[in-house]
Amino acid sequence: MEDIRYKQRFENFEKSFFLLEQALSINEPSIVEKAGAIQFFEITFELSWKLMKDYLSYIGYEVKSPREAIKTAFSIELINDGSTWLDGLVDRNLTVHTYDEAKADEVYQAINNDYYKLLKAFYSTFKALSCTD
Numbered sequence: 001m002e003d004i005r006y007k008q009r010f011e012n013f014e015k016s017f018f019l020l021e022q023a024l025s026i027n028e029p030s031i032v033e034k035a036g037a038i039q040f041f042e043i044t045f046e047l048s049w050k051l052m053k054d055y056l057s058y059i060g061y062e063v064k065s066p067r068e069a070i071k072t073a074f075s076i077e078l079i080n081d082g083s084t085w086l087d088g089l090v091d092r093n094l095t096v097h098t099y100d101e102a103k104a105d106e107v108y109q110a111i112n113n114d115y116y117k118l119l120k121a122f123y124s125t126f127k128a129l130s131c132t133d
Contacts, residue, residue, distance in 0.1 A: 006054035010126050013047040017123050020044045024112055031101075034108045038095050041111045045092045048122055052078065055126075079122060088115045 023029075023037035049066040052073045056063050061076075063069045066089055074082030091107045 004058060006051060006058050007130060009047065009051045009054050010130055013044065013051050013126070014123065016040060016044040016047055017119060020111075020116070020119070024116055029108075034104065037111060038104060038108055041107075041115060042092050042096055044119055045088055045115070048119060049089070051122075051126065055129075078125065079118070081118060084114055084118055088118065091115070 020037065020040035020043075023033065023040050026033050026037075029037065049069045052069040053063050055078070056069060056072055056076075061072055063072050067086065070079070070082060070085045070089065073079045074085065079085060087110070091110060094103060095107050
């Protein structure tokens with residue numbers, strides 16, 4: 001098998017995505033479990049934009065930032081709902097650099113209600129891509 005960077009990145013993304021999925025499946029999570037879910041979201045989201053960047057590079061696009069990767073991926077229909085992806089980027093940046101319990105709870109709800117669906121669709125897209133190559 002040819003050594004393709006986006007495929008290696010997908011393996012890491014997949015592991016992180018499953019951990020996030022597991023964390024979100026906890027009914028009535030404690031503050032510590034919510035913090036764990038947020039941490040898994042941060043890692044999974046970081047890997048998702050890097051996976052976009054690697055794949056875009058593989059198909060001939062040059063992107064340098066998370067925002068540019070998301071916008072380009074949206075423009076070629078690799079992802080849907082670009083504005084929610086950009087919201088996820090903002091929230092990921094907030095949770096990485098600050099801790100505020102109210103904001104953390106708000107982000108946890110957004111992960112559960114919005115961002116998880118985006119990441120799941122993204123996972124399905126790349127799972128299909130890795131099976132066809």
